[in-house]
Amino acid sequence: MTRLLVCVTVLFCATVVYGGHEKYEGHQLYRISCTTEEIAYLEAYLDLLSMTPAARTSSGKIEALVRLSPKDKGQWLQHFNDKNISYRKIADNLADILRQDEIQIEAARSAARRAGKSMTWDTYYRYKEVNDYLDELAATYPELVTVINAGLSYEGRQIKYVRISTTRFENLRKPVIVIDAMVHSNEWVTTPVALYIINQLVVDIVDRRLTEQIDWVIIPLANPDGYEYSWEEDRLWRKTRSKNHEFGEECPGVDGNRNFDHYWGTSELSADPCSNNYHGPSVFSEPEIRVIRNAVLAHLQRTPLYISVHSWGNMILYAWGQNGTLPANGLVLHLAGVRMATAIDALALDKADRYVVGNAAHVLYFTTGTSRDWTRAIGIPLTYTLELPGYEYGFLVPPTYVNQIVKETWAGIVEGANYVLSTW
């Protein structure tokens, strides 16, 4: 780990202790355009920073932003040529982008610290800061918030989540909404989105009905090992950090969103421990994913809505991701998804892509072992993968956009909650 001391002025002097960015020195970003089958393969072996579904591109193909290292660039460009994948370079040095991003993040963090705020919506917070914030909320609003210490991550970090309810989860007639975030640790903006939902329900109390009539389970930081690793060593780290599998030392980590018990292990692309989409040595092998499983199962009978928050693409995706057919309630899934999307789009930046709502396999590509499909299969009627906006660089969302994204996404969550109330 590199320790850099960046002193911009005498007044503003930030110690930047994270990084690992030098490993991306000279790595370039390319925008490519390819078919669905090709993108699933590329995602397993290349870092994809963002993806635009075919439904939205003029070419009718998927467009994606990929990172090419100086060493592998020639080989990949050759591959693109061979497969008729069109490509265009859009950035010369990923390390510079990461350093720029880090300076902005650290400046906003320092400002928040100077203002004595434990949480703001203009930057990113570390694992410990997030946990402290949750504990602080539970201490300040004990009648509304309970923090659950749900279990330890592979490296031994406590995974916390909150239960929010005006009735302490004792009124079994209320519906439960379950939301998780940061299963993929490079998708940093997902945790602020989850925290902002908590904030709106608990601190700002924008609509008391939402907690009087609904119980909420919110897991804001599901993969703390991966997240801390992404601050310290590798901003692009997606998986967990477990090593309980073949090649675990060379290729640690499991893709949490391929580790659920739904057609688990049936995709070749997720079988390779060194791929970004590795499904793990067994179903629910990851302690982080078992936390989500247990939180979902705890109130399953009265949970009508589950949302897994991910980053990039402006998409609301529903089942079935492994075969592309629709569940029996496909129409309702679509309708509720469109309502959420419309509410978000109404507040979106002009330059943002409008949300695409659809079946995961049709909009993107086939996937197995996802939380969205597993939760649908065990009986939750409305289950979604929510892909937040990424703007220029996919999951490298500059901190200046956090405020925008948390607010527009909250509007979608409110719409989802209203849908639940109108049908419960």
Ligand SMILES: *[C@@H]1O[C@H](CO)[C@@H](O)[C@H](O)[C@H]1NC(C)=O
């Ligand atoms: C697709 O998957 C769902 C969920 O497992 C299943 O119920 C359905 O029969 C499958 N459809 C086809 C055509 O295989």
